[in-house]
Amino acid sequence: MSNSEEFDLRDFFPYLLNLAAEESSLDFQAYYKTRYGMLRMEWRVLFHLGRYGEMTATEMGQRAKLHKTKISRAVKALENRRFLTRHEMESDRRNELLQLSALGKAAYDDLHELAQKYNQSLADQFSKKEQAVLRSCLLKLAKL
């Protein structure tokens, strides 16, 4: 029925990508979760604000391809924990400018630095050449 030459899950890129994504996120996730009580979306929002400066939720949604409900909830959670503040824009009161508080910036700096080290430890498994190929393939697959 199923001979050993057959197409295997280990050959199926979506499967491999999912496993690799989960596995490679675990330790970092554990850090921001236990240290700052953040969820993945909250970490992403924090990162975007820390990295690219203040912006509105819609702007972030376009940049990061995140749905507005995800952002809305992450922003609320971050606001409750005093990591960011919102400022209604006078030009259009539907828009809110999001920006990190000092607390948020401190968390960003810490996580940013850790992310960099963490990433390096992942990359160190591979040669420079492999890293470059991997990165460019992932960018293509992610349609970035």
Add this chain to the structure above:
Amino acid sequence: MSNSEEFDLRDFFPYLLNLAAEESSLDFQAYYKTRYGMLRMEWRVLFHLGRYGEMTATEMGQRAKLHKTKISRAVKALENRRFLTRHEMESDRRNELLQLSALGKAAYDDLHELAQKYNQSLADQFSKKEQAVLRSCLLKLAKL
């Protein structure tokens, strides 16, 4: 504050992997979802049984690194839809041998073939060399 040489989300492998995994799964996911009403876990369980033959839930859990509750629920759903049957093992009545029904096998054959084509279309974006590097990096990252 944040200069443009700074470490970016696009350099962060866990992030890239997550996006690539999501994006690359979308179309295939849509197929088994609309065609067979399956969830991701159900497709994985179906695939394992179709590809590797009958086995117990625990065996599958080890093979696929899936938690037993996920398997339990996926098995129940597949059983309800008549895609598989269970057989209590006489040697140890805690164990249940899972095997695909004819219906399940048909679904597996269809999805297996599609997965292969789908995978090929993903792979076609890259050179043979790149494909090999990508695959080996992902296997390492996934700790397989």
Add this chain to the structure above:
DNA sequence: GTCTTTTTGTTACAAATGCAACTGATTTTA
């Protein structure tokens, strides 16, 4: 001007997941 449409962001409800407690079967220990 006011009526309709679009846009920003929130909320409500259903589905999916993770974790821990549970049942029933088997093995170990004393």
Add this chain to the structure above:
DNA sequence: TAAAATCAGTTGCATTTGTAACAAAAAGAC
């Protein structure tokens, strides 16, 4: 062999997510 520990699998509950309906503000039609 009786009590305790272990193991396979299930269920319940709390958390997270996805979808769609929603309210408020702004823009456009007329």
